[in-house]
Amino acid sequence: MSPPLAALFRPTSIAVVGTNRVQGSVPYDLFHNILRDGFRGKVYPVSPRESSIDGVQAYKYVLDIEEPVDLAVIVFPSSVCHLALEQCGRKGIPAALVISAGFREVGQAGAQREERLREIAGRYAIKLIGPNCLGLINTDPRVSLNASFARRLPEPGAIAFLSQSGALCTAVLDYAQARHIGFSSLVSFGNKAGVTEIDLLRYLADDPRTRVILLYLEEVTDGPGLMAAARQTIAETGKPVLVLKAGRTRAGAAAASSHTGSLAGSDQICDAAFRQAGILRCDTVEDMLDAAVALVGQPVPRGNRVAIVTNAGGPGVLATDRAVRAGLSLAGFTAETTAALKKSLPATASIRNPVDVIGDARADRYQAAVSAVLADEGVDGALVILTPQSMTDIAAIAGEICRLAGASSGEPPSADLTRAAQPKPLYACFMGQRDVAEGADILQSGGVPQYGQPERMCEAFARAWRFGVIRRRLRSEPPVEAEAPAGGTAAGELPARARELLANPAGRRYLPLDQALELLACYGLPVPPYALARTGAEAAAAAERIGFPVALKAVSEQVVHKSDAGAVRLGIGTGGEAAEGFRAVREAALQASGARVDGVLVQAMAPPGLELILGFKRDPAFGTAVLAGAGGIWVEVLRDVSFRIPPFGEGEALAMLEELAVHPLLAGARGRPALDVGALAGCILRVARLALACPGIEELDVNPLLVYERGRGCAALDARVARRRT
Amino acid sequence: MDRSEVERRVSRAILRVLKLPPGEVTPEANFIFDLGADSMQSLQLVAAFEEEFGVEMDQEAALAVLTVASAVDFIKAILDSRG
Numbered sequence: 104m105s106p107p108l109a110a111l112f113r114p115t116s117i118a119v120v121g122t123n124r125v126q127g128s129v130p131y132d133l134f135h136n137i138l139r140d141g142f143r144g145k146v147y148p149v150s151p152r153e154s155s156i157d158g159v160q161a162y163k164y165v166l167d168i169e170e171p172v173d174l175a176v177i178v179f180p181s182s183v184c185h186l187a188l189e190q191c192g193r194k195g196i197p198a199a200l201v202i203s204a205g206f207r208e209v210g211q212a213g214a215q216r217e218e219r220l221r222e223i224a225g226r227y228a229i230k231l232i233g234p235n236c237l238g239l240i241n242t243d244p245r246v247s248l249n250a251s252f253a254r255r256l257p258e259p260g261a262i263a264f265l266s267q268s269g270a271l272c273t274a275v276l277d278y279a280q281a282r283h284i285g286f287s288s289l290v291s292f293g294n295k296a297g298v299t300e301i302d303l304l305r306y307l308a309d310d311p312r313t314r315v316i317l318l319y320l321e322e323v324t325d326g327p328g329l330m331a332a333a334r335q336t337i338a339e340t341g342k343p344v345l346v347l348k349a350g351r352t353r354a355g356a357a358a359a360s361s362h363t364g365s366l367a368g369s370d371q372i373c374d375a376a377f378r379q380a381g382i383l384r385c386d387t388v389e390d391m392l393d394a395a396v397a398l399v400g401q402p403v404p405r406g407n408r409v410a411i412v413t414n415a416g417g418p419g420v421l422a423t424d425r426a427v428r429a430g431l432s433l434a435g436f437t438a439e440t441t442a443a444l445k446k447s448l449p450a451t452a453s454i455r456n457p458v459d460v461i462g463d464a465r466a467d468r469y470q471a472a473v474s475a476v477l478a479d480e481g482v483d484g485a486l487v488i489l490t491p492q493s494m495t496d497i498a499a500i501a502g503e504i505c506r507l508a509g510a511s512s513g514e515p516p517s518a519d520l521t522r523a524a525q526p527k528p529l530y531a532c533f534m535g536q537r538d539v540a541e542g543a544d545i546l547q548s549g550g551v552p553q554y555g556q557p558e559r560m561c562e563a564f565a566r567a568w569r570f571g572v573i574r575r576r577l578r579s580e581p582p583v584e585a586e587a588p589a590g591g592t593a594a595g596e597l598p599a600r601a602r603e604l605l606a607n608p609a610g611r612r613y614l615p616l617d618q619a620l621e622l623l624a625c626y627g628l629p630v631p632p633y634a635l636a637r638t639g640a641e642a643a644a645a646a647e648r649i650g651f652p653v654a655l656k657a658v659s660e661q662v663v664h665k666s667d668a669g670a671v672r673l674g675i676g677t678g679g680e681a682a683e684g685f686r687a688v689r690e691a692a693l694q695a696s697g698a699r700v701d702g703v704l705v706q707a708m709a710p711p712g713l714e715l716i717l718g719f720k721r722d723p724a725f726g727t728a729v730l731a732g733a734g735g736i737w738v739e740v741l742r743d744v745s746f747r748i749p750p751f752g753e754g755e756a757l758a759m760l761e762e763l764a765v766h767p768l769l770a771g772a773r774g775r776p777a778l779d780v781g782a783l784a785g786c787i788l789r790v791a792r793l794a795l796a797c798p799g800i801e802e803l804d805v806n807p808l809l810v811y812e813r814g815r816g817c818a819a820l821d822a823r824v825a826r827r828r829t
Numbered sequence: 830m831d832r833s834e835v836e837r838r839v840s841r842a843i844l845r846v847l848k849l850p851p852g853e854v855t856p857e858a859n860f861i862f863d864l865g866a867d868s869m870q871s872l873q874l875v876a877a878f879e880e881e882f883g884v885e886m887d888q889e890a891a892l893a894v895l896t897v898a899s900a901v902d903f904i905k906a907i908l909d910s911r912g
Contacts, residue, residue, distance in 0.1 A: 152847075152865030
């Protein structure tokens, strides 16, 4: 059976619905481009008023075409696209591209038109791309389809580009053409009324002509779906997924109602979610294409140990600096490699890494040096730098590099490299513009990633290496389903007491502190003994019962930062102190503007430990984001936090902790004992489970959560739980 | 002016502006989808109706009219409101 989107990517017949004879208009250019760029199937212009266009018989309605049609490209004004799509449905056309603008992007009336398209597509099971898009390109010579208003079909290649912005497609095409970057397909998916980037990603995962998938996104509407599709693509097919996501600087809607709310900007969550799914996030188009040519042209590096070969000292130093900063390391050479370099290079050459073959080096010297370093088992890849001197045979060196990379047309790599068994990536940086242009062309045409600056080359290598790490991780870790920890509660199951606590008969936004702690306990989080006191006498009695010393905390919805308001007393040692402390704490809370005080929490004093914060917040794109970070009163100042999208397993929980600046303290810094990271990871998983089980909670944070020495666990001392607004 | 007269004169204006053979203009016909009017011709149609009936139309509202029958209703309403 054909894949579900085959009619879009590999149609055998196309109707261009709403075209005309006005050259330079979108309706005409769409039709003309399909013809001009050599589409292998049949094309039917559908135009209410024309009998023929460009010498091809035209039809008034798509229903007038007698033969079957695989794909309709609709270019009518938005007000009548639904009429065209309805006819396509009646004709049984399985796929449609609606190029026209004037839908959701223009407001309410447009949104209604878009909804109508969605309804018709749903009713007839039409795979619909758009509206408001540039179209679709498939460079497969068996299809040769340019159903877009891009100026030309790009060179065939193995990169697929999916873009929410049509205009960006044309710019990327132009830019890529200058760098000999080929594409398997390009799709501008516009408003996503039918087919989404997730459907396209899944299709391209199975497309044998595509090896790297690039995605430009302006909005994430189904974050978990995108994560699952990306993860599956990477793990099952090994294809990298690179995303350029706009909107990095938009201020997150950070409600100040909890620490987690103010710490979790939507872009940070997006960043974390992409990382978790193995998506490589890029900052610029150039950045994305730099990484794409590396990943498509050369093997993925097995490690981060690079050898730099250069004919100039300065660029070698620049490359070294950037390589180290990007997380790469300069390989140390074996004695054999050093001997080989010594034998083939002049005495003045540097035979240590970076290898300097000296300014007068010609192709033979590059060949000898690059061969030697690639053969070294301690080298994971070679970075070759060339600066154009008067004696540099640039084109010959480029040809030699292509040959060594095994990327030149049909020429096998040298036998002495043993590369066939263990291919290693080779990148080039021919620095300059005019003099190196021919060499750069040879490299790019030969599939060797070529960069104008050593820094970009190093960044691209680092990205490719990281992708290899990610791919191994995803392949070794099956996706995690929400599940119960030992003694815990399954995600979908809400304990009866938790349900009671969240019922909220009084319509209050926040759970009182005693109830918030009780909720944590329901999910297996370690909460020291506590009691709620409403009088000084009750406080004294509770303290006696719990055992001294105790802490006193005001329970009040309005007081977020209790210690700032003086509404916390620690180290209470007697019943008298407890009664007195009760009055002081209550008074302090009352003085906080408009505070209503429910009582005072009497809580067993926990021994000192490292203070962390755990929490979660809801996110419109990704559902829920769980947070871990450096806790205590400085949490907003330090902003040392990491995020994950639940469900996830212990491996991700531990990785969250490794991302924190505070992580060395957990591992045991400066002779201090290592802390109970296992128990802490367990707490993170419990918070994640609570988040999934309690959709009625908008935000939650546990702060501080104290972490003790290994084997001694954690203690959740305070919590804030905000119900979802109804 | 009665509706049939408005219909007759609307059809005449459409045939003239869009240069269509007689018989193409039916009440259900959509100016764009069935009669193939482009954006310039849509503006010309509005101008032709104004001239034909000696009325002034709100351009945005007039361009939102999609079918021949709706155009007849639209113009009839303007004429009726004039008394």
